Structures are given as C-alpha cells and as structure tokens.
Amino acid sequence: MNENYYWIEEKxxxxxxxxxxxxRNELGNITFVSLPKVGxxxxxxxxxxxxxxxxAVSDIPSPxxxxxxxxxxxxVDDPSVLNNSDRTSSWVARIEK
Structure with missing residues (x-):
C-alpha cells in the first residue's frame, strides 16, 4: 500500500x-482487521x-x-471504526521508536 494511504503523528x-x-477510499468499506500485538x-x-x-485485502507495512x-x-471488536476520518477513533496502532 502506498505511503499516501496512511497518516502518522509523532509526539x-x-x-x-x-x-x-x-x-480508505482505495480499500472500500473495512470489514476485518488484524493488528499487531502490544510488545x-x-x-x-x-x-x-x-x-x-x-x-481489496491489503498488508500495510509499518512506517x-x-x-x-x-x-x-x-x-479489533468493530473494524468499521477504521472507516471514520476522525483520527481520535480511527487510529490503528501506537509505536514507540
């Protein structure tokens, strides 16, 4: 998946x-998501x-x-939350560099 397809915020x-x-437009309505494990x-x-x-079914690499x-x-419970453009509810993961 193209880097333009995900956003990152660092703090x-x-x-x-x-x-x-x-x-999201490229993928269409998200119906299933497999996320990494904490740690x-x-x-x-x-x-x-x-x-x-x-x-589509897509593997999205870590940025x-x-x-x-x-x-x-x-x-995890409701993948449709990722269809929302509100970043406070539609984020995927937090990664410590």
Missing amino acids: DGVVTVGLTDEG DSLTKTDVLVNVEADK VEGTVIAINEDA
Whole structure:
C-alpha cells in the first residue's frame, strides 16, 4: 500500500498510525482487521496491519521501526471504526521508536 494511504503523528517518540481518506477510499468499506500485538517489535518491512475491505485485502507495512505500545482495541471488536476520518477513533496502532 502506498505511503499516501496512511497518516502518522509523532509526539515524544511515540508514533500513532492510521489510514488516510485516500487509503480508505482505495480499500472500500473495512470489514476485518488484524493488528499487531502490544510488545511486538517492528521494522519498516514488517506488516503493521492486515485489512480486508470491499475492494481489496491489503498488508500495510509499518512506517517506522519500534515497539507496539498500543493498538486500537475498538477496531479489533468493530473494524468499521477504521472507516471514520476522525483520527481520535480511527487510529490503528501506537509505536514507540
């Protein structure tokens, strides 16, 4: 998936990652998501999240190297929250660099 399809916000060495409007439009309605586990170490080549949607199934690589310190538990229970453009509810994971 293209880097334009996810957003990142960094604060104090912690990066929050989510899907942009462009990414969501490319995928379509998200129906399933597989997130990493808290404590997982990621490199830029590792899959951060696997998304199944109306138009595509995609592995989204991690934009940064680091350790997963939080995942969006709401997205695990209800993947449709990732269809929202509100970053406070539609983030995927937080990674400590």
